[in-house]
Amino acid sequence: MSQSVRRALEVVELLAGTPRSPSDVAEVLDTHRSTALRLLQTLVDAGYARRLPDGRYSLGYRMIGLAQRAQEQFDLRAIGHPHLVELTAQTGCTTHLAAIDNGHVVYVDKVEPTDSPRILSQIGRPVPLHTASAAKAILAHLPSDRLDLLLDGWAFTRHSVSTITTREAFLADLAAARERGYAIDDGEYEDYINCIAVPVRDATGDVVASVSVTALRALRDLDSLRADLPRLLQTATDISRDLGWVAT
Amino acid sequence: MSQSVRRALEVVELLAGTPRSPSDVAEVLDTHRSTALRLLQTLVDAGYARRLPDGRYSLGYRMIGLAQRAQEQFDLRAIGHPHLVELTAQTGCTTHLAAIDNGHVVYVDKVEPTDSPRILSQIGRPVPLHTASAAKAILAHLPSDRLDLLLDGWAFTRHSVSTITTREAFLADLAAARERGYAIDDGEYEDYINCIAVPVRDATGDVVASVSVTALRALRDLDSLRADLPRLLQTATDISRDLGWVAT
DNA sequence: GGATGTGTTGCACTGTGCGCAACACGCGTG
DNA sequence: CACGCGTGTTGCGCACAGTGCAACACATCC
Structure with missing residues (x-):
């Protein structure tokens, strides 16, 4: 333009x-x-x-x-932030809040532990859909037409050995995540980083965001992260409730 | 352009x-x-x-x-911020850190108490030179050529009854501030707000920034603010020292 | 039904932003 | 010292980007 x-x-x-x-x-x-x-x-x-x-x-x-002004305008981030801080304190891991914005999944917030082991994500930047658990947790619960819209034209670029590189395999992964209740990134972007993520719902019950816990594999492997799943789910529930969601 | x-x-x-x-x-x-x-x-x-x-x-x-990245690049703000937080906690007032940037005096940081009584300043915005104590505290210690550069073309717009509206009167005010050791804004922008500010020096001993304490006159008048002067001076000294300044 | 506001597109004109070249300046280096 | 290198500035001419406009589809509200 x-x-x-x-x-x-x-x-x-x-x-x-x-x-x-x-x-x-x-x-x-x-x-x-x-x-x-x-x-x-x-x-x-x-x-x-x-x-x-x-x-x-x-x-x-x-x-x-500008950012200060921006933050005041972001209800989702404002609502989610304190919960992320708590989750980070509980788990000692970097936590993310992701949401759909303008046809992308973007990180809306990010909280790092004090001894921050530098994760490369950046708030506001589009998230790689096929590797990030935060993206998967959202996509897994999207109606198929909206999913197609996001996925159309998406290149399943390989970033590591475990990257999922075909749409079919990815859809299967989403289905598994949906059934399981949480999504996984098993070193699919950087092979030394893994994360798990769960969906966040708004007042209408739609999945609009996700919370994720990220850690270096060397410190916390996937099984270790899974131990924090209850906390993660609790955080997601808390945020959802703050957004007006009521459990069905 | x-x-x-x-x-x-x-x-x-x-x-x-x-x-x-x-x-x-x-x-x-x-x-x-x-x-x-x-x-x-x-x-x-x-x-x-x-x-x-x-x-x-x-x-x-x-x-x-972007702001997160920006903050990492701002040594002055990074250094000053914790001191501002402390000062705000001690005084219960909104505190500012101001510095010269690109021919303007701009607020570099701002910390509000939890029960924030909405001060209208914004980080990164040029400060009205002839009313804000944060500006005066810096200008009072500038070599006259640099002062002239900043002041040339500056309009001494009246904002309240106490606004200083002539360059001569302003220079006198600066001289007073220099002698006194701190600068004053006696409701010169908004008549219901007053502040005091003191200079911050860098490793070379030059005044490069200032710290200010701002309050609603109704809550804290000038005399009341003056009671916090020792704390303010201490904060400025702390920041100056962190910037590499050594007392002469 | 009409009024209002958003979002989109095609087209033609104009002015603006671009590249370029040339110059001044400061700085470090051989 | 002369030289190279990078920054900052300016004037000029051209091309095309960006603008304005008009017309349309589409929602929502009264």
């Missing part, structure tokens, strides 16, 4: 990764140096980026202000 | 205020409905905005993720 805006946002994403030099930005955007510079200046003007003393550019302070 | 990007960011700011309908956005931007819609869709695509069930648009989840 809008090329320059798209580029600008691309720059923001770039700076979110790590501070960059102007020429660096120009190269990644595959554009002229002056163009990148003009873009950066616009962003700096708005407070979305800032120039570091060493000449590189990073995200600006305005970002934080 | 870039009109469409500027517009896009304007939309983001708009949504940060409160969720808006498309036609609403179009009107504010003074642009055609379809243009606004196209813009919104680009933002939604990127996760920076989202469509609410009722058709309005608000900020997107990606905002939060």
